[in-house]
Amino acid sequence: MALPVAGVSIETTSPSIPTSVNTPSPASSPENISKDKRRQRLLCGIQHVSSSPSLSHIGRSRSSSAPYGSRTNLSCVSLAPTSSGSVTPGYFSSGHGSLSSTPGLEVPPMEGIEVPLAPRKTANVSSTALAPTTACLPADVTISRPKSRAKKCLYDFWSAMPDEVRVQVFSYLKPKELVRVSRVSREFHKFCFDGQLWTSFDASEFYSQIPAESLANIIASAGPFIKDLNLRGCLQIEHYKRAEILVTACRNLINASLEGCRNFERPTLHNLIRSNKKLTNLNLASMTAVTNSTCKIISQHCPQLETLNLSWCKHMDARGIKMIVLGCPKLKDLRAGEIKGFESIEVAKAIFKTNNLQHLVLSGCADLTDESLKTMIHGLQPEIDILTDKPIVPPRKLRHLDLSRCSQLTDRGVKALGNLVPELEGLQLNGCKELTDAALEPIIASTPRLTHLELEDLSELTNDLLSKHLAKAPCVTKLEHLSVSYCENLGDAGILPVIKNCVSLKSMDMDNTRAGDLVLTEAAAMVRSRATRTPARGNCPRVGLKLVVFDCNLITWTGIREVLSWNAEVRHASGGPPTYPTEVISLKCYFGWQQTVEQHTQRVLRGDFASAARLERKWADYMQAVEEAGAAGAGIRRRRRRAREAQLLHANEEGGAGGLGRRRARTMAASCTIM
Structure with a gap:
């Protein structure tokens, strides 16, 4: 109410x-x-x-x-x-x-x-x-329930993406992955074989894992877009039908490598060269289909050619090289290893006339003589300067010259390089056993940019060449690689000045020489003087110098220990933090010691200097005990017992915590006893 x-x-x-x-x-x-x-x-x-x-x-x-x-x-x-x-x-x-x-x-x-x-x-x-x-x-207020929301349609992000972006996404896949992804759908297949993704086709990494028909289909689909083609070692292309597919599809090649494609039909190869007039780099090494007629076609249809590799093509000779040199004015890199006929003066005159070559590889050309080499450098009957007794010719543009295993070369021919190759950076004379110091002295004195010098197996070289010429040459601060292996007359007197003055050395091969422990000590001192040190405890050093000294009778374990000690050296400065090395020496020595050296280097490279120093110390104790055990006189039993104990300690340290590692290390240590 x-x-x-x-x-x-x-x-x-x-x-x-x-x-x-x-x-x-x-x-x-x-x-x-x-x-x-x-x-x-x-x-x-x-x-x-x-x-x-x-x-x-x-x-x-x-x-x-x-x-x-x-x-x-x-x-x-x-x-x-x-x-x-x-x-x-x-x-x-x-x-x-x-x-x-x-x-x-x-x-x-x-x-x-x-x-x-x-x-x-x-x-x-x-x-x-x-x-x-x-x-x-x-009563006038009505209650309305909310209507059920309709389901939203999912946004197709892939379909809404521009085609350029989708192609860019697929560009991060390798050729093998693109072939797999193409099987997802028709749309993926269309994008996977887009021409922008196949401008470069390198089958050298997966050719052995793909069927021949699939490889031919890929080339047929992407051939018109391929500019860089690498079929090195692809034996699947040997069949003439698949090779015809390659020739028909690829017509825009700039870089092509067919090295090792044996039994490639000669007409097919010629058609491929004719249909690609933009070729800049061509590699036909080890192909039996290459002949002098192939070289003629190259000289006529490849005016843009800059690099050519015809090494180990047995069915051609130097006459084909002559046609290519005269027909390709832009040629800068010529590799013709083990090609016959280089004794021809006409071929040498053609090379002298062009003067465009920067890289010339004639390794294994046993027909190359002193006269032909002089003609390549001086020309035929050049004008001679009365004062200097040197030919008046334009200097050569050569930057790399490989004359390895040219057995007919002597001092008379090699001397011609002196004062006429000022831009030379790499010289290889391995196996030219007739050469002496007189052939190399004018070359070393006139090449200030020389960085790589290989003089392997030149038994006539003496220490004077290294100590009086190379150690004082204009290139002494730029020399990075030196090989004097099997030069049996070279010893500490010649090698020590080179290591001391060549502060940029990164690798040196001197196996089978008379180098001794002083060389290793000087190498460690040189790296110590040029390398900076860091106070960062977790720093991982890098390899700054590689030394090869196996089969050197004068090198003992004390020289090896000097290098290992430097690699793991931690300096404790007074009043400051400890410092660690940033460069170490990689050493290749006797087989019996190599396993210990490699284990020590691995620990140093990962920054475990304490473990490396412990391994070096126990290995030195073991080697010293072995030497004492071999000495005659009183106390031989005691010395042998100490040797066995040192051997067990060294084996446990190198083998790690596992029992199998200990057994392997003990076996290795037993082999060290022989040394």
């Missing part, structure tokens, strides 16, 4: 509403009467009405800031004025009132009313309405 209070009708609901109120009797005390009046002033005409049942199942939780502390809440407030404009008072029981924690309404006291009105009973009120959880909404 809505009770109007000052024009305001308020309906509330409560879980427990008193149905009867004790009416004060006339005999009641004045205190009881005043209490009843105060109750009437607080709440008059307020009655609880249950909330709408339709909102009881929405499940909306009550706000945490609601001011109502009990289970009842305010459901509806009506601001409509009453018809009579009077106020009907009423009151609640104070036991479980819904407004016990709510501020009361200011209602003026009503005189003459002492009996409170009974609350109105609401009909058709369900039991669930006594405990509402939400507030009643106006």
Whole structure:
């Protein structure tokens, strides 16, 4: 029942509403009467009405800031004025009132009313309405449930990507991987065989793992786009049908390598050369199909050729070289190892006339004579300077010259190189056994850019060539590689000045010479002086010098230990942090010692200097004990016992923690006893 209070009708609901109120009797005390009046002033005409049942199942939780502390809440407030404009008072029981924690309404006291009105009973009120959880909404407010969201379509990122980006993604795959990926779908197949991905085709890495038909199909598909082709060793191309596919497809080659493609048909090779007039680099080494007619076709159809390799082509001779040199004016690199006919003066005149060659490889050309070599450098009957007794000709542009195993060359022919090859950087004269110091002295004195010098198996060379000429030559600060192996007359007197002055040396081969321990000591000192040191503890050094000294009878284990000690040296400066080397020496020595040396080098290269120093110390103890055990005289049993103990310690150190490693190391140590 809505009770109007000052024009305001308020309906509330409560879980427990008193149905009867004790009416004060006339005999009641004045205190009881005043209490009843105060109750009437607080709440008059307020009655609880249950909330709408339709909102009881929405499940909306009550706000945490609601001011109502009990289970009842305010459901509806009506601001409509009453018809009579009077106020009907009423009151609640104070036991479980819904407004016990709510501020009361200011209602003026009503005189003459002492009996409170009974609350109105609401009909058709369900039991669930006594405990509402939400507030009643106006009837004009409609509740609409959200519609179910439609599933979003997945974004096809690959299809939306530009074709250029997709081709760039595939460009990171190798040819073997591209062939595998092409089997995923038709779209992938189209992109995998895009011409931009096959401008360079190198089959030398996987030719043995791919069937011949598949290789031919790849070349047929990508052939028009290939510019760099490497089929070195591909025996699958030997069949004439597959070779015809190669010739038909590849017409834009710039760099081509067919080295080792045996039984390649001669007409097929000629057609390939004719159809690729932009060839710049061509490698036909070891091909039986190459003849002098092939060289003629090259000279006629390859005007852009700069590099040509015809080494070990047995069915041609130097006459073909002559046609190529005269027909290809841009040729700079010519490799014709083991080609016959270089004794011809006409071929030598053609090479002299061009003067464009920078790299000339004639290794193994046994027909090359002193006269033909002089004609290549001086020309035929040049004008001679009266004062210097030297030919007046333009200097040659040669930067690398390989005359290894040209057995007919002597001092008379090799001397012609002196003062006419100022740009020479690499010279190989291995196996020219007739050469002496006189042939090399003018060359070393006039080549300030020389970095590689190979004089292997020149038994007539002496220490004076190294100590008086090479150690004082203009190229002494730039020399990086020196090979004097099997020069049996060379010893410490010649090698020591070279190692001391050639501070840029990176490798030196002096096996089967008379070099001794002083050479190794000087090499360690040279590297120590040029290499910087670092205080970084975890620094991993690099190999700065490679020495080959096996079969040198004068080198002992003490010289080897000097190199190992330098490699693992940690310097403790006073008042500063320890420093570590940044360059070490890689050593190749006797077979019995090589395993220990390699193990020591591996530890140094990974920065484990303490372990390397321990291995070097125990190996030195072992070698010293072995020497003592071999000495005659008193105490031989004691010395042999010490040798066995040192051998076990060294084997355990080198073999590691595993038992198998110990057994291998002990076997190696036993082999060292022989040395």
